[in-house]
Amino acid sequence: MAFRSFSLAALVWLAGVAAPLHAGGQTAASAATAAAPGAINPLYTTPPASLSSEQVASMQQQLLDWPQLGRYRDDNARLRPPTPGEARVVFFGDSITDAWGRAEGTHFFPGKPYVNRGISGQTTAQMLLRFRQDVIALRPAAVVVLAGTNDIAGNTGLASLPMIEDNLRSMTELAQAHRIRVILASVLPVSDYPWHRGLRPAGKVRALNAWLKAYAASNGAIYLDYYDALANAQGGMDPRLASDGVHPTPAGYAVMAPLAQQAIARALAKRQPEKP
Numbered sequence: 001m002a003f004r005s006f007s008l009a010a011l012v013w014l015a016g017v018a019a020p021l022h023a024g025g026q027t028a029a030s031a032a033t034a035a036a037p038g039a040i041n042p043l044y045t046t047p048p049a050s051l052s053s054e055q056v057a058s059m060q061q062q063l064l065d066w067p068q069l070g071r072y073r074d075d076n077a078r079l080r081p082p083t084p085g086e087a088r089v090v091f092f093g094d095s096i097t098d099a100w101g102r103a104e105g106t107h108f109f110p111g112k113p114y115v116n117r118g119i120s121g122q123t124t125a126q127m128l129l130r131f132r133q134d135v136i137a138l139r140p141a142a143v144v145v146l147a148g149t150n151d152i153a154g155n156t157g158l159a160s161l162p163m164i165e166d167n168l169r170s171m172t173e174l175a176q177a178h179r180i181r182v183i184l185a186s187v188l189p190v191s192d193y194p195w196h197r198g199l200r201p202a203g204k205v206r207a208l209n210a211w212l213k214a215y216a217a218s219n220g221a222i223y224l225d226y227y228d229a230l231a232n233a234q235g236g237m238d239p240r241l242a243s244d245g246v247h248p249t250p251a252g253y254a255v256m257a258p259l260a261q262q263a264i265a266r267a268l269a270k271r272q273p274e275k276p
Helices: 002-018 053-064 073-078 124-129 161-177 202-218 250-269
Strands: 089-093 114-118 142-146 181-185 222-224
Touching: 124 161, 142 161, 142 250, 161 181, 161 202, 181 202, 181 250, 202 222, 222 250
Parallel strands: 089 114, 089 142, 142 181, 181 222
Antiparallel strands: none
């Protein structure tokens, strides 16, 4: 029983410390929603005695490699360096990126030197911890970052909008310090999460996207707007584009692909960021 309690407490602690606190004042985008209660995965607040052995085992497994550095470690070791003149692009994200080209009926930019480094379920805090291994070390010309929806869903604990913004800001600064062009993608529309119902996330998604757009414009990044092309009147996605309301169908990815390609072209046309 004590071991179960330790696993739960440790996971909550890791989730809390992995996402940095907001360093400055609230942005205009986040101020309107900062007061709203944040979501937390119900597993993290369930009394330990009520957890099943499978739930405990799952959390223990997550604690063994919280940022999931093991997922792509071998793939990264096998990946050759980019050839001279090759504009490698890393797509860095969660399940929406992970499934692109891997889910049946989807295609991931055939013939392009693009690398998929998405991991299902991840939050920006986890992504920040693996940014060096799964982005910087691959020596890309550009990175496409699509992240934040799992933070809003509370996948790894409480994450306020300022906390999410700080993680995205840190990833951008790390990339630019290594002369990697940054493309910040909007969070996809969502009106409800199938695994955490009732959160009404549409307003937070819009607020985060407003911040992403403004931050990109003022910090030398490219803003990639998937949201406007996918959103319905409720701030979600129609079943044709996302059968569960979150994860794109092949038709959804078909809408996203040319938008991503246009953003990449704009980013590669920019001068490389200067080293600090």
